[in-house]
Amino acid sequence: MRFVARFALDLDGIVEVKTFYKNKNAVLQIESEKDNYTSITPKFPAAIWSERKIKDDFGIKFKGSFDERKLIHHERFPAIAPMLKSFVDSEIDFESFKPYKYEVIGGEGVFEVGVGPIHAGIIEPGHFQFSQEGENMLHLEVRHFYKYKAIEKMIEGKDPYTVFDIIEKISGNESIAYQKAYLKILSFASNQKISSDIRKYNALLLEIERLIHHLTDLGFIPNDAGFGSALAFCSQKSEELRRVLKEITGHRFGFGAIRGKAKIFNKEKLKDFLQKFENDIKWFKDWILDIPSLFDRFDTTGILTAKNAIKYSCVGVIARASGLRNDVRDNEEFYKNYGFELQREKTGDVSARFKVRLKEVFNSLDMIKNLLDFNESSMQIKELKDGEYYSFVESSLGELFMFLKIKDAKVERFYARDPSFVNWQVLHLMMNGNIIADFPLINKSCDLSYAGNDL
Amino acid sequence: MIRFWKKRFVQGLKSENLYFDSEISQIKKEIKDTVKKRFAGSLAIRMVDSGSCNACEAECNALSNPYYDLERLGIYFVASPRHADILLVSGVNTFNMHHHLLNAYKQLPAPKWVITIGDCPVNLSSFEKTFAIKGGIENHIPVTHHIKGCPPEPKDIIAGFLEFLKKI
Numbered sequence: 001m002r003f004v005a006r007f008a009l010d011l012d013g014i015v016e017v018k019t020f021y022k023n024k025n026a027v028l029q030i031e032s033e034k035d036n037y038t039s040i041t042p043k044f045p046a047a048i049w050s051e052r053k054i055k056d057d058f059g060i061k062f063k064g065s066f067d068e069r070k071l072i073h074h075e076r077f078p079a080i081a082p083m084l085k086s087f088v089d090s091e092i093d094f095e096s097f098k099p100y101k102y103e104v105i106g107g108e109g110v111f112e113v114g115v116g117p118i119h120a121g122i123i124e125p126g127h128f129q130f131s132q133e134g135e136n137m138l139h140l141e142v143r144h145f146y147k148y149k150a151i152e153k154m155i156e157g158k159d160p161y162t163v164f165d166i167i168e169k170i171s172g173n174e175s176i177a178y179q180k181a182y183l184k185i186l187s188f189a190s191n192q193k194i195s196s197d198i199r200k201y202n203a204l205l206l207e208i209e210r211l212i213h214h215l216t217d218l219g220f221i222p223n224d225a226g227f228g229s230a231l232a233f234c235s236q237k238s239e240e241l242r243r244v245l246k247e248i249t250g251h252r253f254g255f256g257a258i259r260g261k262a263k264i265f266n267k268e269k270l271k272d273f274l275q276k277f278e279n280d281i282k283w284f285k286d287w288i289l290d291i292p293s294l295f296d297r298f299d300t301t302g303i304l305t306a307k308n309a310i311k312y313s314c315v316g317v318i319a320r321a322s323g324l325r326n327d328v329r330d331n332e333e334f335y336k337n338y339g340f341e342l343q344r345e346k347t348g349d350v351s352a353r354f355k356v357r358l359k360e361v362f363n364s365l366d367m368i369k370n371l372l373d374f375n376e377s378s379m380q381i382k383e384l385k386d387g388e389y390y391s392f393v394e395s396s397l398g399e400l401f402m403f404l405k406i407k408d409a410k411v412e413r414f415y416a417r418d419p420s421f422v423n424w425q426v427l428h429l430m431m432n433g434n435i436i437a438d439f440p441l442i443n444k445s446c447d448l449s450y451a452g453n454d455l
Numbered sequence: 456m457i458r459f460w461k462k463r464f465v466q467g468l469k470s471e472n473l474y475f476d477s478e479i480s481q482i483k484k485e486i487k488d489t490v491k492k493r494f495a496g497s498l499a500i501r502m503v504d505s506g507s508c509n510a511c512e513a514e515c516n517a518l519s520n521p522y523y524d525l526e527r528l529g530i531y532f533v534a535s536p537r538h539a540d541i542l543l544v545s546g547v548n549t550f551n552m553h554h555h556l557l558n559a560y561k562q563l564p565a566p567k568w569v570i571t572i573g574d575c576p577v578n579l580s581s582f583e584k585t586f587a588i589k590g591g592i593e594n595h596i597p598v599t600h601h602i603k604g605c606p607p608e609p610k611d612i613i614a615g616f617l618e619f620l621k622k623i
Contacts, residue, residue: 074551082586092550092586117555120534122502122515125552146551147506150587165581172510172606216513229459235520242517252608253510287458451509 001029002326003313005401005417006040006050008058010085015058019047020390020401026331039065046313046422057083072145075100082153103141105131110138113436117146124450128439135435140428147454155414160186160384160406163414168255170416171452176202176209177395178416179258181402184391189384189406194260197377199334201262204371205245205254206393207364212241213396214357214364217447221354222288224441225297230288237280244273261378271372278365285358298351302430302442305348312426316398316419318446321356322348328394338370339363350445384409395419397449418452497529498616501539501563505556506588507546508580510606511573515543523609530616536562541619544592547575547582553589560596568599570619573606580605599623 004020014034021029039062041048051062052071059081061068070077076094080087104112110133117125125146131139151170155163167182168175180202187194194202219234242252248265249257288294304314309322319326323346329335330342343359345352390403398419405413423446430442502515515532518525525531533539536559548556560569569592574580576592584590592598600622602615 076554077550080586089586090584094550094553117552118503118536118559122512122532124504124507124509124512125555146555147504147546147549148551148587149506149547149549149582150585151582153587154583154585166583169508169510169581172508172513175508175510216516229456232521233459235517236522239517239520239522253513253606255605283462449509451507 002310003040003044003047003422004028004399005403005415006047006054007403007415007417008054008060008083009405009413010058010083012085015060015084017054017060036063037061038063041066044313045311046425049421049425057081059084069101072148074145082150100143102129102143103139104129105138109133126450130436130439132436135437137431137434137436137439140431140439142424142427144424144450145454147451149455151455152414155411158411159409160189160404160411161381163411164259165256167416170455171418171449172253173213173449174209174395174397174400174418174452176205176254176257177393177400178402179254180206181391181393181400181416182404183258183260184393185389185402185404186381186384188389188391189387189404190382191385192379192382195262195377195379197374198260198262198379200338200371200374201377202258203334203338204368204374205249205257206395207368207371208241208245208248209254210396211361211364211368212238212245213447214361215241217444218284218288218354218357218361220444220447221298221350221441222294224444225294227291227294230284233284237277237284240273240277244270260381262374262376264376267372271369274365274368278362281361281365289355295351297438297441298354299347299349301350301434301438302445303347303349304426304430308426308429309348312429313422314398314426315422317353317356317360318423318426319398321345321352326399328392328399335367339366350441353445397447397452398423416452416455418449418455420448420450420453423448424453497531498541498620499531499533499539500541500543501533501536501559502543502545503556503559505544505546505552505576505592506549507573507575511545511575514606514609514612515572517609518612523613525613528613528616536560537564539563540567542567542569542596543572544569544576544598545572547579548589548592550587550589553595556592557595568619568623569596570600570602570615571598572602572612572615574603575605577601577603 001021001023004022006019008015008017017033017037019031037060039051048067049071051065055061056070056072075097078092078095110131113130113132116127127143129141130137155166164182168179170178215234215238219231222230245254246252304322306323309319309324315326323344325342327342329340341363343356343363345356384406386406388405393400400419401417403415504512542560542563571592600619602612604611
């Protein structure tokens, strides 16, 4: 069984904690606790962030939890339980500074290095606290939630049709995946089937977004090992793709692209572009895989064993690079008809994550060629019925899980579990036996989202 | 690497000469006279994200790709606020990032300016005010210029920098 998500709802005074699991055949199991809350971390250690978040949001404690520090409420946050229905303030004051107790290793000669929240380079805020013995990393604690905007509270009480604009901006790089997941949820709530043409259009945009994100990573990973020419080449390719996305949807990131319509665009132009593009990527693959000094940095750096990946419920490229069969598209009949093949590697190090991305680029290019065969279509979302709905989408980082509860035709509870929320918790396991100079390389090879994680 | 250079010579230069290349030659004389005294011919920018969706950062990263190549204009991004002339702020200014943003501003050595980028710092873009968003960046640090868009395209960002240079 794999742990998917754990979150809570306020049912008029009683707090219900829902947990989602997926078994080997990808069948979903849902469990619900209304009192006597017990921690599931002895069996599923990746649930600890979910439980700490529920404690901050709702004020309830879990029996047997090994970590009860605040997660989302940082040093100056007042003691509040904001996700309860009784909390309606939109302004809170700064309290006095109460330092956060980091998880460090003590001992003679061991010192701490704190990196963040503002990092060198153009990147989002997040904190990493290292325990160092000379150059070797002994331990790492990852602490985020600097971008916490309380989006779950923002969306509550609104009309479900009007929150698309907020949901697509939770994480800019995964905007198409979030929009696709929300459209699926609305179609379940109105009991309508999304037509095959619209499904093909949405899948096409999702694959283009995956290409853009993977190419950006294929450029930045060698750059963090000191090899800048790869970045120059790949950033040029991802820029061309962003312009293609702008031509198709009118926006470089696809904001506003998926609203239940399939729009026709110049397919011949796209086919010619993709042909030239594929030749360029083939050239890149032959060039980059043949550089021994680069792979000397990549091989055996930042290893995540398959055993740890299963224990910590990993998803996405990180899980596939360690040998796991974990991809939402693997379980959907729709994708098997358009050429989807799951790409895996065995070694679980930086070079494995690099090669998985390269293989997925070629698979996405094949899928896009097959998905181009769609007609113009549009659907009107009809009346939404009260109830609880959820959906899964394979974003470029991994499995995205989204939940929506509608009551009296308004949003009662919204939750999105970004793939980064589980994957950040496994980063510290990759640090054993590596020096701190390899940390940017390992961090970039995972390329996790800070904005999607923080909600 | 021979393979790479062969391809580079076949492909040629990719940097696009957009309309503002002519604007640069116009203000070049101004840059030489007044700005050169303060900036010595180059502009150092420190970017801080105070709670955005990451699209503005992706566009700033795109500024160093071969199509836009910001460094040929003498403008570059630096690693520390202590090396910078300008603080470039994106995002809504969340409760958790508020003090870190003010710290970064204090560490910039004078003379310093602040540019805000994207719709988030001004009107929260599609988001709405909650308890976790402090907002109101212009109430805490003096903002000189604003580049709008959600996110602004790289060519809009470069045009925004040139407008800022004309302002000061």
